[in-house]
Amino acid sequence: MKIIEMVRRFLLIDLLEGMWVTFRHQNPSDLVTEQYPMNRPEISDRFRGQPRLVKDENGKLLCTACGACALACPEKLIKVGSLRDPETKKKVLTDFDFDLGRCMFCGLCEEACPSNALNLSSGYELALYTREGLELGKDQLENGIQGKVYDK
Amino acid sequence: MPEVPDGNPPNPVPAQAATTPAAAPAAAPKPVPQPWDCELVQQLKNSYGSGIHDAATFAGQNYLVVDRAVCHDVLLYLYQQLGYTSLTDLTAVHYPKDELPFEMVWILFSMAANERVRVKARFADEESAPTVTDRWVGANWMEREVYDMFGIRFTGHPDLRRILMPDEWTGHPLRKDYDPHKQDEVWVRKNLGIESGQ
């Protein structure tokens, strides 16, 4: 046993083993990286990304302006503005401010929502040129951030 | 199914199915402190008498409330006689309204008995606590942190400086009277060159 060890050491077998591992991996089928804008990663269903206000079949917002999300938010970055409709005596959503720049995508707001009206969707390309652009209003939450689309 | 006109569609709703849990086991009764009485406590009481204010068990965890005068001796006694060889944690809690506002907490641990015990002692403001670095080297940084965050000084500590905050910072952030938005404006202006670090 000792002799085998010595022979292995003398013939640099330990180093050659490691070199064989790296050599083997040159096989192009071992590649794992992707070319991002051309290959996009698969996003899971539960992904917590860009916040969206959900609409029902008739295109009406599900939000009832209860403010549960604003209460649940650890960063207190959600501000819900509402007016009481004089006819139906129901709250109507007027404003929904979401400061994405401070959001940590913890998902507590969508958890708190009783009507599943707020959703952290699968959008992940949220980079913008200004901080102000990250202060999303109701419009952007409804229709998504209308960023510039770049093409090579 | 709700729909969104463009951009990234919202995730399917079933992801939230778990928010309405099925029947779960009934919650256990809320824990309350029970008096803790065992040989160890008796030994301590025999040695230190009125120095041991309280010995209790809360949620299955034992703790001792001791007088500040004997706290160091109690800790050493626990180490030497009762085998609580490792200091798991050392921290403080601030109760600004109390007469003795700072409560030091030492969490000791005995590997042989697989048991933890918390030792607590109250200190007045501006009062120094005894260091335990003479027994546990690892207490060095923890005591520095307590000094940094609460302003409790430790007598006999080899190197009592701020550890997490900058050296020249004024104020001790984890005190209850330290507002979360408060900062050392002079330091921020001088060292960061901005008006506010917020």
Added chain:
Amino acid sequence: MIQSILQYLHSDVTPGVAGNLFWVVVYVLLVFAGISVGVIFMNWFERKIMAHMQVRMGPMRVGPHGLLQPIADALKLIIKEDLMPANADKIVFWFAPVCVVMTAFCGFIVVPFGPTHAITDMNIGVLFMLGVSSLGVLGVIMAGWASNSHYPLMGSLRSGAQMVSYEIAMSMTVVSAVMMTSMATGTGTLSMIGIVQAQLQQHTWFAFSFFPVGLTALGVFSIAMVAETNRAPFDLPEAESELVAGFLTEYSGFRWSLFFLAEYAGMIAVSSIATTLWLGGWLRPFPNLLGGKNWDTAFSLVPGITFVALAALCLFYFTRMPSIRAMRADARGLAAFGGVLGVIGIVMLLPGVRVRVQDIYWFTLKVGFFMYLYIWYRTTFPRYRFDQLMKIGWKVLLPISIGVVIMTALIGVRQELLALVWR
């Protein structure tokens, strides 16, 4: 004038030996440009090979498969702001990269890319090469000193100690190869061309003569040369995880790129020594065993065929490129690159050209093997610690190399020895 220029084409000596100034200048420019291009593509190869060993793609964006990446990098480095630390020793800081590049390129004066493809042939060629290449350490120490900063200082001191200690083992093995040259003729030579011709005469590469002495010498040399050029696993002077970038820490922009150029040129230079001394330099495989006119022609076709094959590969991948707008420029670039390679390949197949080019081809191939080893080591091995590095240099490589010299000498005079014993 023109007559003498044309006359040289019929001679079979190097321009330096012929004393033909025009061709010397041409050769110097060719070698300088060739080495620079070699460094640039070495950079690309290194990044690509390392990337593939590490299951990633490497540069992919600039040009097809990142082929233009080194050129883009070079441009960036030239345009980049050239910083000089306020407390630096200005003159020394300025001179250090110049010194490093000068010494790195000087060595190529005597490197024979073919029997006539060398700038000159010196009778002390190997000695000159070793001497010049070991001067490079001067520039490194100057860089570390002039930066007036801790990391560069430590890096340059490490580099100095390291180069000096590995120089000895390296020279010892060279001595063994030089001793081998005297076997056939009885008179040894230090000339680089002479060493290769000695291998041709002895019908063997020195790596395989006196088995396993030659191979051991090559092994020792190939380890020492890695240390000599500060490459992994002996890259302590620029050990990234310890010294940030070692002696390069304060350098940026063009100055930094000069160090980079010098490092790779140095690698090529020491690999050239190894190739010349042990792997038969420019000689094609089996020049004696597979001798004769037909074999000569067959082997001389190989370079051209290689280039044509590369061109075919490029064109094949051109057809496989995804036909989307974003990739159009890349696809065209690849096709154009293939076209250029193809033209070069066809030119190389011409009878007049192929005879002169094939030496360079075989030489490059052998140097390329060492270059691949460099990259391979770098991807695989952890870095040695300084004391361990010294231990290997002084306690392992030096005794082995001295043993190699003694063995070479003993085997070389074995007949005389035996005669002595028998008598």
Added chain:
Amino acid sequence: MSDNRFYDSPIEEVAPGNTFLDSNELVLNMGPQHPSTHGVLRVILKLDGEKVNGIECVIGYLHRGIEKVAEHRTWAQFGPFVDRLDYTAAVSNSLGYCLAVEKLLGVEVPKRAQYLRVILTELCRLASHQVWLGTHVLDIGAVTPLFYAFRDREDILNVFEKYCGARLTTHAFRIGGCRWDAYAGFAEQVLHICDDLGPKIDEYRDLITGNRIWLQRTKNVGVISAEDCIAYGITGPVLRGSGVEWDLRKKQPYSSYEDFDFDIPIGTAGDTFDRYVVRVEEMHQSIRIIRQATEGLMEGPIIAKVPKVIKPPVGEVYVSIEAPKGELGFFLVSNGSAMPYRVRVRPPSFINLQALEKMAKGSLVADVVAIIGTLDIVLGEVDR
């Protein structure tokens, strides 16, 4: 933090204004921007040539006051913040915090949730150890294992993404159990990782463990004895590498760890190599646990009945778990309101890092880097 300390510190004996050349010793300032200090750790080294004569850590560059933040959030709202402590093992932090609050509330977590927690926490341990392996080996100079380790970590992060929608700062568990049930195909994917990872870990072994350079660089480097470990309060793989068979998962089982069969790997010499072996072996043990937990995953509820607004009774608890870095403890003080009165995190990295001084003194510069790597610190946790 500031330059004043640099000159006031006991290490610095050269008067400002003189250059370091006037002294026999060289003061090297490593960090906070340095390739191998694993974040923003600053280490001041007093060197004699290459030898380290003195060493001092300066921390706090990543201090975000998480303990203060906790006092102004509700119990549930603090959940996402603990992920930012040890960001390479967010799930473990989440488990520790949830267990502590549950202890305070006296809530019994359903069995299925406990098993899910075990699976995810062990996956997280694998991911954390892979980050450690890659960066540690990178510190010692080998580049390639980093990429292999990250490639394999990717599979685990994919499970996290599919389970809870985030890869790094997962916020995976809620007080009382789990928010999400296992997704369709969860068990298959996890078992597939278990099958896959074993051979891949062996591949690292071919690349590193037998390598003579690796052995020379790690054996007898950064040795710390078991007694010293206990005196310093060191926990986790560093303690086990010194030969103390101590693992909270076995000794004080939480979240159903008592159901699973696994070993505690321990070292003998307490050097860098032993810690390396312990961690790699721990990865194999984690795979064993995950396999058992996935195969034994029963049906049932995943969250206990917890009031919407959590108001624990007055009292304090200390609950600790075996995080990948060591014993991660949460000391919670409740005054009966909806917000914690005090949250104290016992960060394993912070306490382990203290031993750097002891371990690195008298070694070489290259060893300091290796020792920082072997302590497996995460500055998010050190500085909080």
